[in-house]
Amino acid sequence: MAAVRALLAFLLLFSSSTVPSLSDKEGETLLKFKESLKNADALSSWQQGSQVCKTWAGVVCINGIITGLRLSDMGLSGEINIDALESIRSIRTLSFVNNSFSGPMPEFNRLGPIKSLLLSKNQFSGEIPADFFSRMLSLKKIWLSENNFTGNIPASLGQLPYLMELHIEGNQFSGLIPKIKEDKLVSADFSNNNLTGPIPDGLSKFGAKYFAGNDGLCGKEVGKECADKGELIASAVLDETKPSKVERSSLGNVVWILGGILTLGIVIIVLLSTRQRHDDFRVLEKEKAGEPVDANLPVTKRDASSKKGSSVTSKKGSQHGKGSAGDLVVVNEEKGSFGMADLMKAAAEVLGNGSLGSAYKAVMANGLSVVVKRMKEMNALAKDGFDAEMRRFGRIRHPNILTPLAYHYRREEKLMVSEYIPKGSLLYVLHGDQGIRHAELSWPTRFKIILGVARGLGFLHSEFSSLDLPHGNLKSSNVLLGEEYEPLLSDYALQPLMSSPEAMQAMSAYRAPESSEGISPKCDVYCLGIVILEILTGKFPSQYLRSGKGGTDVVEWVQSAISEEKEEEIIDPAIMTSKESVSQMVRLIHIGASCTQSDPEARVDLKEAIRSIEEVHV
Numbered sequence: 001m002a003a004v005r006a007l008l009a010f011l012l013l014f015s016s017s018t019v020p021s022l023s024d025k026e027g028e029t030l031l032k033f034k035e036s037l038k039n040a041d042a043l044s045s046w047q048q049g050s051q052v053c054k055t056w057a058g059v060v061c062i063n064g065i066i067t068g069l070r071l072s073d074m075g076l077s078g079e080i081n082i083d084a085l086e087s088i089r090s091i092r093t094l095s096f097v098n099n100s101f102s103g104p105m106p107e108f109n110r111l112g113p114i115k116s117l118l119l120s121k122n123q124f125s126g127e128i129p130a131d132f133f134s135r136m137l138s139l140k141k142i143w144l145s146e147n148n149f150t151g152n153i154p155a156s157l158g159q160l161p162y163l164m165e166l167h168i169e170g171n172q173f174s175g176l177i178p179k180i181k182e183d184k185l186v187s188a189d190f191s192n193n194n195l196t197g198p199i200p201d202g203l204s205k206f207g208a209k210y211f212a213g214n215d216g217l218c219g220k221e222v223g224k225e226c227a228d229k230g231e232l233i234a235s236a237v238l239d240e241t242k243p244s245k246v247e248r249s250s251l252g253n254v255v256w257i258l259g260g261i262l263t264l265g266i267v268i269i270v271l272l273s274t275r276q277r278h279d280d281f282r283v284l285e286k287e288k289a290g291e292p293v294d295a296n297l298p299v300t301k302r303d304a305s306s307k308k309g310s311s312v313t314s315k316k317g318s319q320h321g322k323g324s325a326g327d328l329v330v331v332n333e334e335k336g337s338f339g340m341a342d343l344m345k346a347a348a349e350v351l352g353n354g355s356l357g358s359a360y361k362a363v364m365a366n367g368l369s370v371v372v373k374r375m376k377e378m379n380a381l382a383k384d385g386f387d388a389e390m391r392r393f394g395r396i397r398h399p400n401i402l403t404p405l406a407y408h409y410r411r412e413e414k415l416m417v418s419e420y421i422p423k424g425s426l427l428y429v430l431h432g433d434q435g436i437r438h439a440e441l442s443w444p445t446r447f448k449i450i451l452g453v454a455r456g457l458g459f460l461h462s463e464f465s466s467l468d469l470p471h472g473n474l475k476s477s478n479v480l481l482g483e484e485y486e487p488l489l490s491d492y493a494l495q496p497l498m499s500s501p502e503a504m505q506a507m508s509a510y511r512a513p514e515s516s517e518g519i520s521p522k523c524d525v526y527c528l529g530i531v532i533l534e535i536l537t538g539k540f541p542s543q544y545l546r547s548g549k550g551g552t553d554v555v556e557w558v559q560s561a562i563s564e565e566k567e568e569e570i571i572d573p574a575i576m577t578s579k580e581s582v583s584q585m586v587r588l589i590h591i592g593a594s595c596t597q598s599d600p601e602a603r604v605d606l607k608e609a610i611r612s613i614e615e616v617h618v
Contacts, residue, residue, distance in 0.1 A: 027052040038078035068093030079367040116141040127151030132201035141168040146170035276526035330406045331394025355506035363388030378497040427476040443575040475508040513598040522600040529595025538572030
């Protein structure tokens with residue numbers, strides 16, 4: 001038996017040393033692909049005999065397998081050899097953004113398994129056949145913007161079940177916007193074309209600027225009422241029926257329905273607060289630059305007049321979660337027991353709207369201050385499953401984790417109640433008030449925050465090891481700071497509760513570079529790196545903004561500084577106190593950079609990152 005094992009080992013060793021790897025074989029195919037290109041000086045690293053996955057520019061590999069080509073901004077032109085690409089069956093991402101390709105759309109539809117097709121800022125032209133995308137059912141991202149495409153938007157886009165991003169702005173598309181499955185669509189832009197007719201209801205969430213520059217479009221998004229004929233066409237496209245007449249009374253019914261929904265929302269807010277005050281909240285300028293950031297901001301006033309107590313939810317209802325729709329289920333009694341009636345009588349203040357919902361501060365009669373978050377995108381689990389998850393959260397005890405206190409379950413939305421942390425979020429303390437940041441966020445304090453965030457994340461990766469995203473939404477607005485600046489992680493492990501991909505896309509872990517290919521715990525490591533670099537540089541990361549406008553690309557900035565050995569120049573001057581502390585900061589900059597490597601395989605493991613941080617003695 002030992003002889004057989006030895007023989008097998010020898011054969012494996014022999015085969016691995018004499019047979020070219022899969023990527024090497026496909027490297028020959030890529031060289032054929034390169035031959036069809038012009039102005040390919042940027043691909044000079046593509047050389048016979050060199051290591052494809054390690055040295056070839058723009059080639060993306062995972063475990064030695066070619067998964068994508070990122071050939072953006074390389075000045076390429078000529079022909080895109082689809083025959084060569086088709087023979088590399090593992091490719092999932094193609095990016096040719098900002099090159100000089102021209103002519104009709106290449107036959108990318110022969111590449112059925114690809115997930116991302118990015119062709120923006122070229123000179124492609126002509127019409128795209130209506131059925132072009134019908135066999136590309138894995139597509140998640142399609143960027144055709146700023147080309148010269150004409151004709152109708154391909155109707156086959158409506159057949160893509162996983163479509164998340166669709167950018168066709170800056171072309172010459174005409175005709176109607178076709179029916180598109182919008183349940184997973186989180187980013188879409190139709191602006192600056194020649195489109196006509198009504199904007200489909202499911203796309204109205206993207207706002208006016210994403211339809212601007214199309215004089216023929218109508219709908220509330222562009223402030224232009226649709227004529228009866230337009231309404232008739234829209235009904236035919238969206239409902240796949242052809243009614244002979246659109247009654248104007250239906251528009252009135254819609255108005256009444258919307259009015260009813262608005263009234264219901266107001267009633268819910270009133271139930272949470274009998275006296276909602278519009279205080280002078282200090283809102284971060286950074287939030288205005290793009291995506292709203294859910295930050296627990298300290299308020300400028302306090303209401304000392306809390307109304308006296310009320311009856312609380314019974315122990316039976318609290319423990320079993322089987323009460324009526326009005327029950328508040330307590331999952332953590334460390335701060336005492338309370339019920340919905342206490343919240344309704346509490347003095348409440350609006351804290352703001354975040355990517356996952358809106359938040360309120362409530363001061364109850366017993367003096368307990370809590371934050372109530374209204375979550376609308378948590379419908380993946382029925383009541384019993386949701387209750388089980390919330391009770392699991394309620395059992396968590398860790399010095400760097402904020403444990404929830406209670407929840408309220410409704411089918412349409414959920415309320416999550418946690419203790420109010422007066423100092424607010426790291427986002428606010430770091431960026432919201434320069435006086436606070438310079439006076440109190442010393443280097444030892446910032447290191448304490450970094451270490452606590454890393455240890456808290458490590459705990460979550462152990463506690464929720466079965467999840468793809470044990471945290472999923474780690475960013476500075478979800479790092480709350482206690483009285484002694486100890487960090488408390490919030491909004492964690494919510495992925496299993498969410499059924500809406502739109503809400504998932506709002507989570508910060510989906511900003512990791514590989515998220516279009518698939519999510520993993522390494523996405524959390526990427527987010528940890530962003531927080532580390534944010535704390536060290538004092539810069540607001542553009543990675544937090546969905547629009548990509550505003551803030552600083554801390555990953556690119558830090559990588560550039562490291563390559564030029566200028567790490568000290570990017571450290572926040574407010575913490576440059578001594579030579580010894582600077583050397584500690586530089587070590588942490590390298591740790592943050594290792595956490596934000598674009599290739600998840602090259603990204604440091606979380607346990608290794610925590611160990612490296614712990615070895616920095618401050």
